[in-house]
Amino acid sequence: MPRIVVEVMPKPEILDPQGTAITHAMGRLGFEGLGEVRQGKRFEVEVATADEATLAAVREAAETLLSNPVIEDVVSVRVQEDDPR
Amino acid sequence: MPRIVVEVMPKPEILDPQGTAITHAMGRLGFEGLGEVRQGKRFEVEVATADEATLAAVREAAETLLSNPVIEDVVSVRVQEDDPR
Numbered sequence: 001m002p003r004i005v006v007e008v009m010p011k012p013e014i015l016d017p018q019g020t021a022i023t024h025a026m027g028r029l030g031f032e033g034l035g036e037v038r039q040g041k042r043f044e045v046e047v048a049t050a051d052e053a054t055l056a057a058v059r060e061a062a063e064t065l066l067s068n069p070v071i072e073d074v075v076s077v078r079v080q081e082d083d084p085r
Numbered sequence: 086m087p088r089i090v091v092e093v094m095p096k097p098e099i100l101d102p103q104g105t106a107i108t109h110a111m112g113r114l115g116f117e118g119l120g121e122v123r124q125g126k127r128f129e130v131e132v133a134t135a136d137e138a139t140l141a142a143v144r145e146a147a148e149t150l151l152s153n154p155v156i157e158d159v160v161s162v163r164v165q166e167d168d169p170r
Contacts, residue, residue, distance in 0.1 A: 001120065007127050022128070022150065031146050033139060035086065035131030042092050042127040043107070046120030054118060061116050065107065
């Protein structure tokens, strides 16, 4: 079955404490040269057919159910090309 | 500054209660024709230069710090092509 991938990130102006914790942990663990980390969400939605109507439905779900538009941006809604697993 | 995107998903055989909750919510909210939803994580790591050594460091961080290899797969580590925001 095709899958549609939805990616959601905290808006740039919103504090991201999880990302900040990871940023500091990376420094302590010796990962040099890596800067700020921000953490968002990734969803995979199974669909029967990845047609335009289905993509539109997933886009609407992404904006209303999968993200909080006050603090998050939907950065990508796309058909998954291949499953690396 | 370039960013490297890391995507992490629960392994297919691992239960994903958040994804299941979203799947049910979609049905209740009238999103028809959408199947199972699974929820994972997406990280953006700022780097000074997106060279091969930095990518290797981010890949190592992805496997050790950003994911739990017992229950999660790192599905993608890639340089972010463009920032849609």
